[in-house]
Amino acid sequence: MHMFVTCFMLVAVSIQATRGEKPRECSTSCWCAARIRRRLAAVKAELDADVSANDKNKADRMKLLVAAITADDDTKRKVAPVLAAAGKITSQCDEELQAASVAYANALKLTEQLAAIYSVQHLISTGTGKIHITLDSSNPRMAGGTYAGVFSLGILGTMTCKNYTSEDSETSSSNEEGSDAESNPTKLITHVNIAGNCQRDETASNSCDSGNDIKAGAQIQLAMAFDTGRKSTTPTWSNMQDEAARLSKNEMDLVGNAGEHAHYEIKTLDAQIKNHNFRKDIRTYSPVASEAVYKLLLTKTTEGKEEAESGDELTGAGIKAVTSYRYADDGKNVKANLWDAVENSPEYLGKQKTEETTQVKKLETLDKVGEASARALAKHLKKNRQHRENSKGRPKHRMQWEKRR
Numbered sequence: 001m002h003m004f005v006t007c008f009m010l011v012a013v014s015i016q017a018t019r020g021e022k023p024r025e026c027s028t029s030c031w032c033a034a035r036i037r038r039r040l041a042a043v044k045a046e047l048d049a050d051v052s053a054n055d056k057n058k059a060d061r062m063k064l065l066v067a068a069i070t071a072d073d074d075t076k077r078k079v080a081p082v083l084a085a086a087g088k089i090t091s092q093c094d095e096e097l098q099a100a101s102v103a104y105a106n107a108l109k110l111t112e113q114l115a116a117i118y119s120v121q122h123l124i125s126t127g128t129g130k131i132h133i134t135l136d137s138s139n140p141r142m143a144g145g146t147y148a149g150v151f152s153l154g155i156l157g158t159m160t161c162k163n164y165t166s167e168d169s170e171t172s173s174s175n176e177e178g179s180d181a182e183s184n185p186t187k188l189i190t191h192v193n194i195a196g197n198c199q200r201d202e203t204a205s206n207s208c209d210s211g212n213d214i215k216a217g218a219q220i221q222l223a224m225a226f227d228t229g230r231k232s233t234t235p236t237w238s239n240m241q242d243e244a245a246r247l248s249k250n251e252m253d254l255v256g257n258a259g260e261h262a263h264y265e266i267k268t269l270d271a272q273i274k275n276h277n278f279r280k281d282i283r284t285y286s287p288v289a290s291e292a293v294y295k296l297l298l299t300k301t302t303e304g305k306e307e308a309e310s311g312d313e314l315t316g317a318g319i320k321a322v323t324s325y326r327y328a329d330d331g332k333n334v335k336a337n338l339w340d341a342v343e344n345s346p347e348y349l350g351k352q353k354t355e356e357t358t359q360v361k362k363l364e365t366l367d368k369v370g371e372a373s374a375r376a377l378a379k380h381l382k383k384n385r386q387h388r389e390n391s392k393g394r395p396k397h398r399m400q401w402e403k404r405r
Contacts, residue, residue: 022179023170025186029122032186033115034167036262039182040111041165042174043270047100050278054093057282061086067342078326078338081298085291086282093278100272107265114185114255114262119161121189121226121254126157130223138215153224176270185259191229192252195244197221198237207239226252283339285331289323298322 026032064083068076129152140146161167175181198208202217219240231246238245280287288294292310299308302322314322327334 021172023172023174023182025183026168026170027186027188029118029125029188030161030167031169032188033118033122033161033163034165035170036111036114036118036185036259036266037163038165038168039174039176039266040107043107043176043266043273044104046270046273047097047104050093050100050273050276051097053279053281054090054097057086057093058090060282061090063342071341075338075341077301079342080301081294082282082288082334082338084297085288085294088291088293089280089282089287093276096276097278100269100276103265103269103272107262107269110258110262110265114258115161115163117254117258119163122161123156124254125189125226126159127155127224128157129153129155130221132221133219135214135218135220136216138213138218153222176267177274181267182263184263185255187228187253187255187259189226189228189255190251190253191227191249193225193227193229193231193233193246193249195223195225196237196247197240197242197244199240204240208237283335285327285334288334289331295319298326 023035026035061083064079064086068079068083071079130150131153132150134148136146136148197219198221199219200206200208200212201215206212208214208218208220221240221244223244225244225246229249229251231249233246233248235247236245237247282288295313296308296310298319299305299312299314299322302314305312305314313319323329323331327337
């Protein structure tokens, strides 16, 4: 028992430590570009899942519409409350998803702007350009053949960022809230330094310090180095063997507020999506039953209650009895009692001059749903006409039309 408790505590501590770990900060510009894209992609995946769930509900709502036209009265009573609730659910989802789509477009724009800045920053910071002068004599003239020079300062790096999220070296999941939430995008570069090396003669280790004159073979090299500006500057040049001395530094913040803006938009979009409740399935009873319009239509489709409106809904034992009769206790058989009947309902589609019988569950596209609905209405009108003719004789207006023929 003691061993079990100890192991359990160790596992719990390990899980807690894992949950509390923040993702590693990116240490290269390409890594940072991939990180911000990966963050948005993770949020977009949640948004896509919401869209897919809502699309499925809308497809099922269309099936209810088609079945409602041709179903028998008993099935229509089952369909109507669910159809009304489904319309309410999908309509609300459509509105909120439209707002989320606008928010995503804005977050995408800012994310790509930031990623582009990181990519440019990468090319600038990986450039190897420099000014390198070698003197031929101790009394040089910056003309003629008294010096040799390399002037490549400002040349950009040759390896571009791949623009893939795989360039993010962090493999842990991305979170926008909680103790392990992503931080503001990293600013890897805020300053440009002028870095210099100097040797006073042909020996690389001989620096150009005070008290030593420059001689033939001396070399002077200047380059740019990029960092966060934490290193101090010095007036003393390094020799050619040592790391270049930071002679001066100037602010150079390419990212500016772009990181904060992208960070804010991604977190705002994430919070907006987490506030959604679009993954509820209208084929299950509880999401449908929670809509007020469901109870109203459940009442209005009950014999003797057709005139009911808001405030007249069945309650208590009354609503429980109707629900039990149509969908079983607490709607536990809504699939068998409603959806199986809906999906297996016969429908008709055109085939040249004839009609072919199909089923609601096979209506996979909106055009087929529309055609099947229209044909069902046509059959309904024909049936009503035949019923009138059989019960009252041929309508007068039809007889007059036939005479004109």
